[in-house]
Amino acid sequence: MIETYRPRRSVLYVPASNDKALAKTSSLACDAVIIDLEDAVAPADKVAAREKLAGIFAKRPVANHNGRRCEMIVRINPLASEWGADDLLAALRSEPDAILLPKVDTPRDVLGAGDVLDDNFAPDEVKLWAMIETPKALLNIGPIAELGRDPASRLVCFVAGTNDLVKETGVLATPDRRYLTPWLMQMVLAARAGGLDLLDGVFNEFRDLDGFARECTEAAAMGFDGKSLIHPAQIDAANRAFAPSAEAVAEARSVKEAFALAENAGRQVIALNGKMVERLHLAQAEKLLAKAAAIGA
């Protein structure tokens, strides 16, 4: 069975306190935006930012330039903070596609937010996304990801919080991310085990578009579904890097065509252009083609 693919290649944080940035979002080609109430908003502005949510969602565009509806997510403050509970209630009144929970440490953090959502929405309505950005989240990542196997948990996506991970662990943030990579790969494994989407962390040097494109290419190779972004200039490179390449689409088509030949009906393994190809590659090819079709690649 081919799962429905929801592109999340480019997911842009927009501070709820930044009117200029908010005004720009409807014209952008990102797959999703995260309206941020957490780290992008100063403590003194948090209540005012929260009060703007209704107005922000009232202006929600029906479709972006691709004719697709851009997902809109709200990142609330941690539920244990003085703002978290009110953020969650205000966010729910705006009916976002998902709530992004920051500083998740344990499965209980996700289940607790889910309990609040259950009072208002069916599990297929508002979803939960979780930031993986604390040492405890990494230690508990298997059980957190496992929640993704139960639709009632609403959990559908992990977002790597590399800035907080660097802050909390003291690892050096090098351009090649050598000290972060083992944890990022742990996130990839856990997300796949739980059937979750997974977004890479942000690239802070937003004027360095070459460096950004390199990091996107690497993240796509590592298995991420997309990247979290901080600036509109980062959208195009992310959309490109996380879409199937023309070569990959052509190869997937040839695998599909080869298995469709009458002579290969019932065969589990075939030879194609000097390579062994199995039915598992056909499944992979069909998934890639569905992804390319959904993106319009």
Ligand SMILES: CC(C)(COP(=O)(O)OP(=O)(O)OC[C@H]1O[C@@H](n2cnc3c(N)ncnc32)[C@H](O)[C@@H]1OP(=O)(O)O)[C@@H](O)C(=O)NCCC(=O)NCCSC(=O)C[C@H](O)C(=O)O
């Ligand atoms: C990084 C910025 C502060 C830079 O802002 P600025 O100097 O204003 O950039 P520009 O002048 O180049 O902007 C050009 C135009 O683009 C608009 N803009 C800029 N950023 C955004 C955005 N994020 N969304 C929408 N529009 C945006 C500007 O308004 C300009 O518009 P115009 O003049 O009309 O052409 C700024 O980009 C920014 O604040 N980015 C978001 C920062 C943020 O959200 N941070 C928190 C999330 S990251 C995080 O928390 C990581 C995670 O938790 C972890 O732990 O790692």
Ligand SMILES: [Mg+2]
């Ligand atoms: Mg963070």
